[in-house]
Amino acid sequence: MEPLITHTGRAVALRRDDVDTDQIVPSEYCKRVVKSGYEDALFARWREEPDFVLNRPAHAGATVLLAGRNFGIGSSREHAVWALKDGGFVAVVASGFGDIFRRNAMNNGLVPVDQPLEVVQELMAEAERDPSFTVTVDLRELRLRAGGRSWDFEVEQRARELLLQGLDTIELTLRRGTLIDAYERRRPSWLPTVPRGSGAEFAAGGAR
Structure with a gap:
């Protein structure tokens, strides 16, 4: 944007x-x-x-x-x-x-x-x-x-x-990708996960 x-x-x-x-x-x-x-x-x-x-x-x-x-x-x-x-x-x-x-x-x-x-x-x-x-x-x-x-x-x-x-809320979140990845690595494996790529799909214009 x-x-x-x-x-x-x-x-x-x-x-x-x-x-x-x-x-x-x-x-x-x-x-x-x-x-x-x-x-x-x-x-x-x-x-x-x-x-x-x-x-x-x-x-x-x-x-x-x-x-x-x-x-x-x-x-x-x-x-x-x-x-x-x-x-x-x-x-x-x-x-x-x-x-x-x-x-x-x-x-x-x-x-x-x-x-x-x-x-x-x-x-x-x-x-x-x-x-x-x-x-x-x-x-x-x-x-x-x-x-x-x-x-x-x-x-x-x-x-x-x-x-x-020139940012929207998704772009602002994606800027913190390193912190998000670090947090995910610390999470217990039995907790739910979000498939990689979901954020990019929504940033591109909506759910598929």
Whole structure:
């Protein structure tokens, strides 16, 4: 995973509140066990609406999603984050997030930026007026910048440090392979073991 320090990208406004994970990625797509290939799943039902905002050519390539209140609520569904990533998004700016979605997002390289509703609405209005409107998410300084203004935001500190270093939790664990091997050599032989290669398989994108 590449380090994520600062990202500047075009913004698109999704003027919907209480967007849950089933709306982000419908349940029928959650039978897949890999972490990529969800472009067709992202907002799949809403994309059937001809004038859905992400169907408009002017917003193709947007990487910052502006949403309303309570984004990512509902069931624990890591696929929702995978779909947003596959849709090209690096950050979501909203007024409130589901707790599980927030954790899943940070663990998978998607930055959830929580802002007061009035700030989000101002950014939405700018993005609707000008599809080339850009927003900068600075993970090192914890600042959101757009249109000559800036706002503070907060994220979970450990997850932030991993993103700044370009690490996920599996890569962090694999860095300690020598210590893990030493521990395993000391374990009594009658205790359960994990077949070698299992970690690499999951790091490559899911269970086989």
